[in-house]
Amino acid sequence: MIRFLLSSLMLVAACSNQPVAPGDEAAAPVSVPYEAQYHDAARALTALETLSSDDYEGRRTGEPGNLKAQAWIVDRLQQLLVFPYYSSGFQAPFAAGKFDKPDMEVRGTNIIAEIEGANGRRSPVIVMSAHYDHLGVFEGEVYNGADDNASGVAAMLEAIAWFQENPPENTIIFAFFDAEEQGFAGSAFFVRAMPESLRERMALNLNLDMVARADKGELYAVGGYHNPELIPLIDSVAEDAPITLNRGHDSPEWGNQDWTLQSDHAPFLRAGFPIIYLGVEDHPDYHRSSDTFEEVDPDTFARITDTIIMMAEAADDWVAEQPKE
Ligand SMILES: [Zn+2]
Secondary structure (H helix, E strand, O other), X not given: XXXXXXXXXXXHHHHOOOOOOOXXXXXXXXXXXXXXXXXXXXXXXXXXXXXXXXXXXXXEOOOHHHHHHHHHHHHHHHHOOOEEOEOOEOEEEEEEEOOOOOOOEEEEEEEEEEEOOOOHXXXXXXXXXXXXXXXXXXXXXXXXXXXXXXXXXXXXXXXXXXXXXXXXXXEEEEEEEOOHHHOOHHHHXXXXXXXXHHHOOEEEEEEEOOOOOOOOOEEEEEOOOOOHHHHHHHHHHHHHOOOXXXXXXXOHHHHHHOOOOOOOHHHHHXXXXXXXXXXXXXXXXXXOXXXXXXXXOHHHHHHHHHHHHHHHHHHHHHHHHOOOO
């Protein structure tokens, strides 16, 4: 995620540590640990912990920690028995310009899997995406990127496991993008290089970036402003979701908290495809070495991961119901 931060940081600081009136502690409801309905919460948490550990050195594009993350993700995909999207395998190296600076070349490697829909190569396509790269090591400190975006990778692996057991109607391409932190080079390349045969089947991009740290218990769905036809879909998931799912952060009135062009969904949106981006609000550890696994609340992450899979499942139904041209 690439966000403009300062004002929101101060906002977060202002909102925390609200005074608790005497006697309020006794009235607080007893929290029952959330039981995941759509995924293996322990496995998801282990994935998040692994990728955000110091061993992976912040997964900076082109560096050893990033290559190690690639190997780990590919290994998990092989365990899940999912097929690679490209005939050459899961890893798709690229040398490509940044989204907004096409002249600045970045070299990286996207990792792409696919579950084919009921109508094979004629099925409409949903691209689910989550970037696995982060900022690396800076002045001796590892930028672990637990929320940004080991969380999205871990959640998407669970979505793959779900759809392996519950085959989708549409084709779902699962894109673990590289170089998001370098101007969305991986997703920009994927969209630019998209063959016509895929372009004409593209129905939706569902992007996950920063999906663990809902300090206020809220997850946001971006995209309804740009594609109002998505609003009923988003709202129907929100009704049953185990976390508060709000629409927003996608129109000019949000100012520098308009996330329309702030992650890998941007190249898809600009190419004219509908997008839903799911993410949490900024927190004080955003793009700092303190974005670590220890700051992740397992209960919240399990709720969000279930919500993500509910959204993917509902999106699959929604796309299947769209009139064919
Ligand atoms: Zn980021």
